[in-house]
Amino acid sequence: MYYREAGRLVKSFASDRRMLPLMEDRWILIAFMAFMYIVVTAFASDYLFSAILIPMMVLGIATLGLNIAVGYTGQLSLGTAGFMCFGAFAAFNLVLRLDMYLPMAFFLAGIIAGIVGIFFGLPSLRIKGFYLIVSTLAAQFFAEWVFNAYPWFLDNNSSGVVALPQHHYQVFPFQELTPLNAEFWHSYKGRYLLTLTVTLLLVLACKNMVRSSTGRNWMAVRDMDIAANVIGISVAKTKLMAFFISTFYCGVAGAMYSYCYIGNLDFMIFNLRRSFLIMFMVIVGGLGSILGSFLGAIFVYGWPIMITRLGDFIFGGGTLDTAFVENNSKIVVGTIIIVLLIREPGGFAALWNTTKQKLRSWPFAN
Amino acid sequence: MKTRVMVLASALVAMLGMSSIVSAEETMYVPIPSYRVGPYAAGGTGYFGGILDYYNLLNSRGGIGGVKLIWSECETEYSVERGVECYKRLKDREGGAVFFDPLSVGISTALIETGRADKMPIIAVNHGKTAGQRGDIFPYYFMPGINTYDEHSIMVHYIGGLEGGMENLQGKKIAMLFHGSPYGREAIAFMDSMCEKHGCSHEAIEVPHPGNEQQSQWLRIRKMKPDYVLLRGWGVMNPVAMQTAKRMGFPVSRLIGNIWSNSDEDVIPAGGAADGYQAITTHPAGTDFKVVQDIISDVYGAGKGDLQDKSRLGSVYWNLGVLAGVVHTEALRIAQERFGNRALTSSETRWGFENLVLTAERIEELGATGLVPELNLNCMDHVGGHLAKFQQWDANARQWNIVSDWIEGDVALSQSIIDAGAEKYAADNGIEPRPCSSDSNDDDFDL
Numbered sequence: 179m180y181y182r183e184a185g186r187l188v189k190s191f192a193s194d195r196r197m198l199p200l201m202e203d204r205w206i207l208i209a210f211m212a213f214m215y216i217v218v219t220a221f222a223s224d225y226l227f228s229a230i231l232i233p234m235m236v237l238g239i240a241t242l243g244l245n246i247a248v249g250y251t252g253q254l255s256l257g258t259a260g261f262m263c264f265g266a267f268a269a270f271n272l273v274l275r276l277d278m279y280l281p282m283a284f285f286l287a288g289i290i291a292g293i294v295g296i297f298f299g300l301p302s303l304r305i306k307g308f309y310l311i312v313s314t315l316a317a318q319f320f321a322e323w324v325f326n327a328y329p330w331f332l333d334n335n336s337s338g339v340v341a342l343p344q345h346h347y348q349v350f351p352f353q354e355l356t357p358l359n360a361e362f363w364h365s366y367k368g369r370y371l372l373t374l375t376v377t378l379l380l381v382l383a384c385k386n387m388v389r390s391s392t393g394r395n396w397m398a399v400r401d402m403d404i405a406a407n408v409i410g411i412s413v414a415k416t417k418l419m420a421f422f423i424s425t426f427y428c429g430v431a432g433a434m435y436s437y438c439y440i441g442n443l444d445f446m447i448f449n450l451r452r453s454f455l456i457m458f459m460v461i462v463g464g465l466g467s468i469l470g471s472f473l474g475a476i477f478v479y480g481w482p483i484m485i486t487r488l489g490d491f492i493f494g495g496g497t498l499d500t501a502f503v504e505n506n507s508k509i510v511v512g513t514i515i516i517v518l519l520i521r522e523p524g525g526f527a528a529l530w531n532t533t534k535q536k537l538r539s540w541p542f543a544n
Numbered sequence: 545m546k547t548r549v550m551v552l553a554s555a556l557v558a559m560l561g562m563s564s565i566v567s568a569e570e571t572m573y574v575p576i577p578s579y580r581v582g583p584y585a586a587g588g589t590g591y592f593g594g595i596l597d598y599y600n601l602l603n604s605r606g607g608i609g610g611v612k613l614i615w616s617e618c619e620t621e622y623s624v625e626r627g628v629e630c631y632k633r634l635k636d637r638e639g640g641a642v643f644f645d646p647l648s649v650g651i652s653t654a655l656i657e658t659g660r661a662d663k664m665p666i667i668a669v670n671h672g673k674t675a676g677q678r679g680d681i682f683p684y685y686f687m688p689g690i691n692t693y694d695e696h697s698i699m700v701h702y703i704g705g706l707e708g709g710m711e712n713l714q715g716k717k718i719a720m721l722f723h724g725s726p727y728g729r730e731a732i733a734f735m736d737s738m739c740e741k742h743g744c745s746h747e748a749i750e751v752p753h754p755g756n757e758q759q760s761q762w763l764r765i766r767k768m769k770p771d772y773v774l775l776r777g778w779g780v781m782n783p784v785a786m787q788t789a790k791r792m793g794f795p796v797s798r799l800i801g802n803i804w805s806n807s808d809e810d811v812i813p814a815g816g817a818a819d820g821y822q823a824i825t826t827h828p829a830g831t832d833f834k835v836v837q838d839i840i841s842d843v844y845g846a847g848k849g850d851l852q853d854k855s856r857l858g859s860v861y862w863n864l865g866v867l868a869g870v871v872h873t874e875a876l877r878i879a880q881e882r883f884g885n886r887a888l889t890s891s892e893t894r895w896g897f898e899n900l901v902l903t904a905e906r907i908e909e910l911g912a913t914g915l916v917p918e919l920n921l922n923c924m925d926h927v928g929g930h931l932a933k934f935q936q937w938d939a940n941a942r943q944w945n946i947v948s949d950w951i952e953g954d955v956a957l958s959q960s961i962i963d964a965g966a967e968k969y970a971a972d973n974g975i976e977p978r979p980c981s982s983d984s985n986d987d988d989f990d991l
Contacts, residue, residue, distance in 0.1 A: 229629045326724060338726020339653045339673075343973040440625060442654045446725070447624055483629070486619070500619040501580035501589075 183538070197385060214374060219367055227366035228439070229483070234476050235377045236434045241459040241471040242384055243427025248457075249465035250393065251420035252400030253302050254310050257317030258428050258456045263448035264321055265291040265429025266436040267331050270443050273346045274333060280349050280363070284376060284433045291429020292422040299421030303414050318453055325445040332443065340443040342436065369438040376434060380427060384468055387423065396420050397466075462515055464527025473526035481514070482507050570887045571614045572876065573638035574599070577630045577646040582621040583754075583779060586809040587861045591647050592617075593850035594865015598873070600843045600850075601835075608876050609885030614638060620646060627651030628658075635664060642876065642893040643667055645868065649727055652685075657973075659684040663891040669868045670803055670826055674730065674958075675965035679898060679926040680977040682966070686897045688871050688919055689826050689929045693734045693961065694953030695802050696774070698932045699824055700738050701951050703772050703800065714743035717770040721761060721785060723778045724752040727804075731776055737957060755781025762792045775801040775823075782810035783818070790817035797822070803932070807860035808944075811937045819939035822947065824932045827867045827915050829944040831858035834911030836866065860944070863915060870916050875900045898923055917950065923980035930955055 181202045188194045198204045222231065240262060247253045269287035272278045278286070298317040302310050325331050332340055347363035349372065354360070362368040387393050395416045398406035407413050436443045455478060463474020485507040522529050576596065579588035596615070603612045616637065618630035627646050635641045644659065645667040646652055652668040656676065659666040663684065668676075670689035676682040677691055690698070703718070704710035720735055722728035732748045739746035747768065749761050755777065762785075765773060773794065775785055782805045789796055801810070801823030808829070811818035831837065840857060843849050856862055879888050879896025888896070902919040910916070921928035934948040970977055 225632050229632050233625075326726075329729070332726075335726075338729070339650060341653070341657045341973070345974060440628065440654065441657070442624070444624060444650065444654070446650065500578060500617040501585070504581050504619040504621070 197389070211378070215371070219371060222370075224366045227370045230480070232366070232370055232373050232439050234472075234479055235373050236431055236439050237456065237459065237479050238472040238475040239377055239380055239434065240428050240431035240456050241463060241475045242381070242468060243424045243431060244456050244460050245463075245465065245467070245471045246384065246396070246427065247420055247424035248460055249467065249470075250388065250400060251396040251417065251424075252403075253299070253417060253420060254307060255299075255314040255421075255424070256311050256450075256453050256457060257298060257314035257321075259432075259448040259450065259452035260318035260321030261291045261295055261425040261428040262432025262435060262452070263325060263445055264294050264425075265432035266443060266448070267325055267445070268429065269433035269437065270340065270342070270346075271331060273348075277348075279351075280347055280372070280437065281376070284430050284437075287433040288426040288430040291432065292426040295421045295425025295428070296418050299418055299425075302417045302421065315450075318450055321448065322445060338444065338446075342441055342443060346437070373434055373438045376430065380430065381468060384427070388468070392419065400466075458515065462518065462525050464525030467525075467527035469530060470525050470527030473530070477526065478511075478515075481511050485510055570611045571638065572608070572611055572642050572887050573640065574613055574615045574872070575630065575634035575637070575641045575644060576615045576617045577620045577627055577634075577644065577648075577651065578617050579620050579622045579648070581619065582623075584622045587807065588622070588647065589851070590807075590809075590856060590859055590861025591865040591868065593856075594862040594867075595645075595869045595872070596850040596865075597839045597843050597862075598835075598866050598869025600848050601839050602869075602873055604842055604846070604848075608873055609880040611880075611885065611887050613873075620648065620651060622648055622650075624648075624650040624654050628654055631655055631658070631664075635662060639887065640890060642888055642890050643872065643897070645669070645872065647868075649673075656682065656685050663889075663894070665890060665894045665897050667868075667872070667897070669864070669871065671727075675962055675969055677925060677927045677962050678966035678977075679921075679923045680980045681970045681975055682926065683898075683978065684894055686921065686926045688897075688900065688921060688927065689867075689917075690803070690932055690953060691927050691930075691958070691962075692730050693958030694927070694930045694955070695824060695932070696731050696735055697738055697954035697957065698951045699774055699800055699802065700735075700742065700744075701954070702822075702824075702934055702948060704742070705948070705951075710742060716744045716772070717768065718744050718746050718772050718774060719765055719768060719770040720746065720748045720774040720776060721751055721758075721765075722748055722776040723755060723781055724750045725778075727778065728776055731802075734958065734961060735774075737961070738954070741954075741957065751777070751781055751785075753781075754779060756784050758784055758788045762788045762794065765794060766792050771798065773799050775799055775805045777801070777805040777810075781805075783812075783814035786811070786814040786817045786821060796820050800824070800934075806935065808856075809861070811939070812942070816939050818937050820936060822934050822936045825860065825935050825944075826917055826929065826932050827860075827863050828933065828935060828946050829858055829860045829863055833913070833915045835870070835915065836863070838911060839866070866912075867916050870910060870912055871900065871902075871919070874902060874906070874910075897921065898926070900928065923978075 183200060186200065198207065240258060244255065244258050247255045265287040268290040269283045272283040272286055273280065298314060301313040332338065344360050344364040347360045349363050363372060395411050398411055399413055399416045403413050432448065440447065459474035459478045460471065462477055464470025486503060489503040576592055578592035579585060599613045599615065602608060607613060616634065618634055620627040620630055627648060628651065631644055641664065643665040644655065649671050652666050653673050655666050656673065666685050668687045672687040674691045674693060676685040676687055704713050707713060718739065735746050749764060751758055751761055775782065777785060782801065786796055786799065789799055796817060797820040799821055801821065803824050806823030806825050811821060831840065836858060844854065851857060851862065875896040876888060876893060878899055879892050882895065883892050898921060900919055900921040902916060904918055907913050907916050917929050917931045919928040930953045931950045933946055933950055935944040936947045937944055
């Protein structure tokens with residue numbers, strides 16, 4: 179609405195294929211990144227970092243991972259939290275036993291989760307839809323079982339919960355000589371910056387993948403896998419690649435969930451409920467959309483908190499029965515999800531696209 | 545239109561900001577991270593109800609040293625991340641929280657290091673990370689009452705008593721049915737050491753969470769023919785164990801429950817199958833105590849009682865809540881004796897917990913004789929009690945009867961395991977154990 183998209187001529191093939199062809203879009207992105215990196219880091223409170231920003235980003239990455247499998251490739255999966263669990267434990271063991279730097283540990287944790295994901299994605303070569311959900315549930319229960327039954331993964335810790343110590347947060351060599359030492363990376367500011375950087379890189383990678391032949395293969399398999407097979411796309415390779423990338427993202431999200439958000443390693447937080455929650459985030463955000471993944475994560479995670487704070491504010495905190503507020507918040511969230519999906523099945527991403535479209539011709543209607 | 549926008553905008557800003565209640569008199573703020581919904585709501589409503597009822601009783605008498613307690617509840621639903629979010633949101637309210645007691649092993653363990661950094665005492669009554677007993681390594685983590693190792697050594701001592709002497713344990717078989725979680729697993733190694741010491745044989749049998757199907761476990765027990773079965777359960781696993789035991793013909797009087805298998809909510813669903821079931825407890829059930837009678841007359845009489853269902857007064861969890869209320873407020877009072885009758889900070893409260901001594905005379909003054917055990921916390925021992933009794937369920941009368949006196953746990957045996965665990969934790973995390981001599985403990989409250 180403020181800038182016209184028409185009449186922009188390109189002078190080279192490269193500039194024609196840019197991710198953000200409009201200069202204003204690029205400026206907005208740079209301004210947004212500067213805001214997130216500089217302004218938010220300087221002025222946000224610990225509560226904002228630890229309870230709002232970091233979990234929304236981490237859950238956004240997990241949702242993005244699931245969206246790659248479900249939204250772009252059409253492979254339904256309910257094992258998301260199980261793959262996150264693999265990623266978290268892999269990262270912990272890599273840092274603990276191999277003294278790895280944290281970014282490298284996240285990357286390798288994602289790879290390990292990806293390999294596990296390929297294994298649990300093998301049934302997708304034979305079955306589709308609802309039946310595939312049931313077999314991905316096996317991944318969820320397997321993750322819960324293996325980390326419960328083998329305490330070695332938790333470094334034989336008797337309480338079952340490991341508080342991730344500060345010296346695990348090694349991000350780059352010789353960091354102890356700079357002010358950006360382990361204590362900084364362990365603080366909420368450091369964790370926020372780490373999460374933001376990883377999120378940015380992963381989103382960029384995903385956007386590129388989706389715009390490339392990989393992404394087109396995924397979408398072809400989603401739309402009609404027999405036709406895709408006919409025109410020469412290897413459906414098996416595409417599906418397994420989708421599972422690998424999807425669980426890679428989930429694994430990195432799981433590692434970040436433990437290291438950057440909760441600060442503890444605990445397999446009980448990666449339970450079936452979390453898998454369902456991430457599935458809701460994908461559906462509410464919009465299948466097959468990167469922005470939708472983050473919008474869905476922000477909404478599904480943030481709305482209950484906002485309702486609780488609203489209830490807290492209106493009723494003064496001490497006087498109202500928290501069970502009443504809690505049960506009502508569940509009802510409200512559920513109702514909103516139902517209403518939203520009836521009015522706009524494409525989720526928030528579709529809402530955003532419609533808004534953009536309307537703004538293009540504002541103030542004229544249609 | 546513009547005023548509507550302004551009103552909505554200001555409401556949004558106000559909502560997102562912190563809401564603070566300005567009051568004239570001095571108050572101390574306690575966040576209440578309760579769980580009143582979800583699968584463990586029965587225990588949660590009882591426990592936090594008991595705490596709030598006791599706080600209301602004290603407030604009606606003028607508070608602690610003239611300072612009243614204020615609180616706000618936050619629903620955690622027994623989930624770790626919600627508990628952590630509640631902690632972060634509430635810890636700085638109303639001038640700062642004085643301590644945090646979530647009654648959840650997941651939440652309290654997750655907050656150990658955060659409590660250390662924030663100088664906030666994290667309280668875990670009768671449970672918690674056992675290595676946390678070493679207060680020199682865990683200055684901000686308190687587990688008043690008994691720890692896991694105490695529980696099991698007391699249970700074995702009780703069995704020894706039933707057999708007519710600890711020497712009669714030679715050659716006896718004990719099976720432990722444990723909940724398939726780290727909480728359940730925690731006692732296995734200790735039970736092995738206990739049985740090694742006393743000559744019994746011990747086998748641990750896992751019941752995967754949630755435990756509503758225990759057929760195969762009890763078939764195995766039937767084959768094994770143990771003399772006693774210890775129940776280290778949680779939630780629905782407990783009544784199912786009793787019902788399956790009855791079906792399998794195992795005498796329920798030989799089934800001994802641990803501290804999280806000892807409540808009304810565990811035995812009532814089992815009906816007649818729980819008749820004669822014994823469980824460990826740090827406090828008896830019932831309303832026969834002066835402090836409970838005071839709560840019923842003063843707090844419920846004034847309509848400020850927390851429990852919706854008054855028949856739950858005197859239940860195990862509600863009494864545990866009253867016990868916890870006594871522990872919390874005595875720690876605050878002891879801290880006030882040193883720092884003055886004013887609103888305290890969280891690090892001053894830490895000093896109070898670390899020097900919490902509940903003598904029999906003081907318990908008598910509080911009207912809690914028989915309900916609250918004597919406690920003696922100090923820098924090296926953040927558990928302090930190590931004492932428990934046993935109660936037996938009478939299904940016809942629907943009540944618990946105390947069937948033993950105070951039994952002490954084998955502190956010496958557990959100490960070596962605790963020391964090993966705590967020192968390993970300190971080494972792994974680069975924590976310097978602080979010196980526990982009386983001078984530095986006295987003055988070094990601002991750790």
